Amino acid sequence: MYVSLSKLNRSIGILYNMTIMLFLIISAFAGFLICYLIRKRLIQINPVTSINISNDNIFEVIILSLNREKLQIEKHHEASELEKTVILFKNNPEKLFILKKDVDRLCDFSVKDLADYHFGNAEKDNENNDTFNSLINYNKAIHLDKNPMYFNNRGCLYHQMDSIELAIDDYSKAIMLSPNNGKYYYNRAGAYYAINRNDEARRDWQKAFDMGISEAEHPLRFYF
Numbered sequence: 001m002y003v004s005l006s007k008l009n010r011s012i013g014i015l016y017n018m019t020i021m022l023f024l025i026i027s028a029f030a031g032f033l034i035c036y037l038i039r040k041r042l043i044q045i046n047p048v049t050s051i052n053i054s055n056d057n058i059f060e061v062i063i064l065s066l067n068r069e070k071l072q073i074e075k076h077h078e079a080s081e082l083e084k085t086v087i088l089f090k091n092n093p094e095k096l097f098i099l100k101k102d103v104d105r106l107c108d109f110s111v112k113d114l115a116d117y118h119f120g121n122a123e124k125d126n127e128n129n130d131t132f133n134s135l136i137n138y139n140k141a142i143h144l145d146k147n148p149m150y151f152n153n154r155g156c157l158y159h160q161m162d163s164i165e166l167a168i169d170d171y172s173k174a175i176m177l178s179p180n181n182g183k184y185y186y187n188r189a190g191a192y193y194a195i196n197r198n199d200e201a202r203r204d205w206q207k208a209f210d211m212g213i214s215e216a217e218h219p220l221r222f223y224f
Helices: 002-044 058-070 073-088 093-108 111-127 131-144 148-160 164-177 182-194 198-210 214-222
Strands: none
Touching (some): 058 073, 073 131, 111 131, 111 148, 148 164, 164 182, 182 198
């Protein structure tokens, strides 16, 4: 009877310890889950739309939104730059309400959407011969998304500006990211040819032609 009682006590002790351990694990998991849900909720809530906005609090509302966006690594740079402009017009509610549209866009867009937005603006600016703003928007797009098309098109803009070395650098980045796009080789060939790097130009035009870019046939036949 004594032996049986001892075994029973040990069993109860083991069960008790396991119960305590299970309780601690569940408590820790519950705490983690609660913190996660709270954090997720805070990220999802847009402070701009959850507060009644007036001339008196527009600045604070915008800064609150920007501080939230700055927590995202991909949006930190743009949020910080926008914050500088907001602070500059801190005492001008009319300007702040205009700037709020940019803040809302930053909050609502994904990083990819934001990059595409800037890229679209860059293309429009380029069509309107607004080289300065086109370059700024290409830079913003590339900062957010290292898309080979962004590099290629900024390279074309540099080429138009006679900044040939910068153009070659961007074309090369586009090729590195998308080595099977013959158009990028074709464009880089033109840049090489513009600064008399003829061997490299011929090589790229040949590469482009081999990849199905028929326009490359003309320089290969008549430029060399």
